[in-house]
Amino acid sequence: MDLDLIKIDLNLFTDRAVIKELGTLMEKKNYVKKSYVEAVLKREEKLPTGLNIGGTCVAIPHTDPVHVNDAAIAVARLNTPVKFHSMIDPIQELDVKLVFLLAVKNPKEQVDLLTKLMALFQNISVLKQIEIAANKETIAAIIDRVIC
């Protein structure tokens, strides 16, 4: 997990701002192409990615692999929740504190990683650990432990 792709205690107030913030971090380090952020924003409008995991809500914005150079995951922990629409019921708005921006390069080859990521989003105790982690290093260690 690249520490430069983790932002904690962010003060942002819209889903778009969070996606831009994290996407720009990915772009700076060349994980994604210039087209990536706009593509994620567009997709999020049509196919939102908020998930309610038993009361704790997360969002997993992503887009087509053509916009990605290298697979990566970026994490934002927000000071105050931001509204994301629900993937399952797009009319519904969820209060999201943790955002995992995904850059997926080759889904076929990354099924294993994707399955582990899914296990991460679904594990409430892991999500709670990330919510209270003291610093970026702790968050990176928690995520590495789950996905490696």
Place this chain on the structure above:
Amino acid sequence: MKKVSILSVCGSGTVTSSMVAGKLKEKLREKGYDVFTTESRPTEALNLAKSGRFDLITYTSPLVPGDYGIPTLNAFACLTGIGEEEFLDNVLKTIEKISADK
């Protein structure tokens, strides 16, 4: 091992459908099924379903209305983990029914 072919459908035909596919492969292998999956977007699903290559469809993005000719199951439970056991049971029952009908 018995073979099952599943069409996994999500919004962009990549990320979420691959997550669901990975989960199905893992869980159904434990039950003695060798699972083949193809990931697709909702707009491609009807044509793929009609190809006759698939036993069933799982989806995390609404399917375009149409006659798919094979069972279609909503896989949202796989995304949140809530109700996942019932979803997997349902998939298993569907597969068993298909095998019995063949």
